[in-house]
Amino acid sequence: MxxxxxxxxxxxxxxxxxxxxxxxxxxxxxxxxxxxxxxxxxxxxxxxxxxxxxxxxxxxxxxxxxxxxxxxxxxxVEKAAMLNGSAAYRAETRRLVVWFDTHFFHDITAPLLHERMIKRIFTKETPDSKALREAMKAAVRHLDYTDYLLDHSNWMAGSTMSMADLAAAAQISVADYLGGIDWKNHEQTAKWYRGLKSRPSFRPLLSERMEGIAPPKHYDDVDF
Amino acid sequence: MxxxxxxxxxxxxxxxxxxxxxxxxxxxxxxxxxxxxxxxxxxxxxxxxxxxxxxxxxxxxxxxxxxxxxxxxxxxVEKAAMLNGSAAYRAETRRLVVWFDTHFFHDITAPLLHERMIKRIFTKETPDSKALREAMKAAVRHLDYTDYLLDHSNWMAGSTMSMADLAAAAQISVADYLGGIDWKNHEQTAKWYRGLKSRPSFRPLLSERMEGIAPPKHYDDVDF
CATH class of the missing domain: 3.40.30.10 (Glutaredoxin)
Incomplete structure (x- = not known):
């Protein structure tokens, strides 16, 4: 195992x-x-x-x-391949994986984790409200971009679900847990995220809690 | 083209x-x-x-x-495949690519580029000598690690040349151009790098210059 x-x-x-x-x-x-x-x-x-x-x-x-x-x-593992399609489609998928792993993480998830998790459970410092504001502003920009991507197709990289969707959902779910996502005015991304949240692969993540840090009410609600 | x-x-x-x-x-x-x-x-x-x-x-x-x-x-492109071997070997190759692209870049190449290139040609600021010292200290640590890897095999990921070697050589060559590498006491990595420098794929890189920034004398010497 x-x-x-x-x-x-x-x-x-x-x-x-x-x-x-x-x-x-x-x-x-x-x-x-x-x-x-x-x-x-x-x-x-x-x-x-x-x-x-x-x-x-x-x-x-x-x-x-x-x-x-x-x-x-x-x-x-052949089942549920998440790098599919032509070489060009796979390149677009991998570009987006790097986008979420690097840029979304750097601008949003990393500062939220630092301010709201590491400072609470480890260094016992007060969160820096300016850093939090910046992260939440960056989240609006990034969700504008995912809205744009999802305006053109059902999934992040195109017509099929791919690693790009899993990478995006992983970052967004942590940012959402830490109260960094304002879902207002991001209906395209919210609709896509509702779909992902209702998948069996997502359930174990949504039910888990980090000690001492409670997520917002809507966090594990599939119909948020 | x-x-x-x-x-x-x-x-x-x-x-x-x-x-x-x-x-x-x-x-x-x-x-x-x-x-x-x-x-x-x-x-x-x-x-x-x-x-x-x-x-x-x-x-x-x-x-x-x-x-x-x-x-x-x-x-x-089938020729000269650089992701070879078993799935485990390919995973080790990709891990090392991320290592050089992310950690080596963050600790060494990025600060050198910022202090010695961006500040010279763009912002016209004075380089921060503390940041430069830190980058050069990090380079010693990183080359200790590549020495260790090359103690165990001829190439970074194992017995065959791979993307890990190209990723490493790309970062090291930029750091070397910017005077960030002290080759003393890194004979394993130096020997590997001499081999790469003498490959035809490397020649066009070594002959190129960034305007206003001269590399150290040994930079394009294959027998440095």
Whole structure:
């Protein structure tokens, strides 16, 4: 059985979990708080980041980095392929995965995690309200962009569900948990997100809680 | 013919150019200075980053993001495959590509570009010597890690040359151009880098210059 090292609000672990869920691959969760920089974890992954995926029974080297893990799963598990279509379609899918993993994360998810999670549970500092405002303004810009993408097609990369949707949903779900998303005026993205939230792959994520941090009421409501 | 939007010291464009060179795919260079945020370029790539690859004759949508471009080339050009071996080997290759694209870039290449290129040619500020010292200290740590990897095998990811080597060489070559690499005590990595520098795919990069910024003497010397 796969073991996935993660914490409930890690967006990159969520991306991998959504893919595992869609593919029907079983796994156990191993709680890892990367901000503690546990020696054994750093020895396993010098980047010090979740997710890491291991399968002790199979004696594989640990898989690290969410993109490398997702490509591995795409190559080894045929069911529910999320990198589909022509080479150009796959390039657009991968561009969007990087967009959400890098730009959305940097502008929105990372500052929200820092201000509302790390400061609450680890450094015990007061959140910086300017940084929070900036993140929430960036979220409006980013959701304008996803609205634009979804104006042109049913899914982020085009006519079929892909890794781009899972990467987007993973980041958005963490930002939403941390109160960073104002759904007003983003009906296209909200409609797409309602569809994703109602998928069986999404349910385990929505029911999980990070200790000491409560999500807003609408967070796990499929008809928010 | 492909057109590659880039500037001479863009490490991500260098990664793509090394792959194009290995595969023997022809391309024209289009100079783009992403820090100027030219409207037409932002319209093409909302991330505002090089490289972007287009082929006006074929009427393809522009390809964006160096990883999406490299995966596209791997899928469409058989020659000189750089994602090889078992799924686990490919996962290790992709993990290392992310390592160099993200961690090496963040710790070393990005601050060097900011302090020694952007400040010289664009903002006309004085470089921050503390930031430069930090980047050069980080380079020692990172080259200790590549020495360790190359202690165990001939190439970064294992027994065969891969995208991990191209990603590493792209970052290292820009850091070296900007005087950020002290080769002393890094014989393993230096030996590997000498091998890469002498490949035909590397020659066009080494002969290029960024206006107003001269590299150190050893930069284009294959036997440095």
């Amino acid at each position: 796969w073991q996935l090292y993660q914490f409930p609000l890690c967006p990159f672990s969520r991306k991998v979990r959504l893919l595992l869920g869609e593919k029907g691959v079983g796994y156990d969760l191993v709680r890892e708080s990367p901000w503690l920089r546990r020696d054994e974890f750093i020895d396993m992954n010098p980047a010090g980041q979740t997710p890491v995926m291991t399968d002790p029974e199979r004696g594989l080297k640990p898989l690290m980095d969410s993109t490398a893990i997702c490509e591995y799963l795409e190559e080894t | 492909w057109q590659l939007y880039q500037f001479p010291l863009c490490p991500f464009s260098r990664k793509v150019r090394l792959l194009l060179g290995e595969k023997g795919v022809g391309y024209d260079l289009v100079r783009e200075s992403p820090w100027l945020r030219r409207d037409e370029f932002i319209d093409m790539n909302p991330a505002g980053q090089t490289p972007v690859m287009t082929d006006p004759e074929r009427g393809l949508k522009p390809l964006m993001d160096s990883t999406a471009i490299c995966e596209y080339l791997e899928e469409t």
